[in-house]
Amino acid sequence: MLTAGEVAGLIAATGWIVLVCVLAMVLVKLARLLKETTKAVADLNNRLTPLLDDVSVTVNETNRQLMAVEAIAKDVKQVSGHAARLSAVTDTMLTGPLIKVSSLSFGVRRAIEARRPASGAVRRRRGRPRGVVK
Secondary structure (H helix, E strand, O other): OOOHHHHHHHHHHHHHHHHHHHHHHHHHHHHHHHHHHHHHHHHHHHHHHHHHHHHHHHHHHHHHHHHHHHHHHHHHHHHHHHHHHHHHHHHHHHHHHHHHHHHHHHHHHHHHHHHOOOOHHHHHHHHOOOOOOO
């Protein structure tokens, strides 16, 4: 029969065997995981290179288009400045004399009205307080 020490040794040996088997299974699964990861990284690398080339072409084209838009915006700013100056000149040329002519016509009309003899109806209307309607 087995002594207590032999039984303990047998149990310890069995535990070690189970532990080694579990560790072997973990190592096999880890090896599979590393293999799949390596394959995925290689596939990603194969896909990424053309994608980066496309992105580079797109960025270059975008920069070219932005340069064209910048030139257009600069021209629009210049044209709007010219339009503002033209508007100011037109305003100065037209409104100044127009105001003078309207002031002159108003003054002439008031002077003519002041020289005319006022009729009775006009005097009554002027003498009435505001807001009173007959």
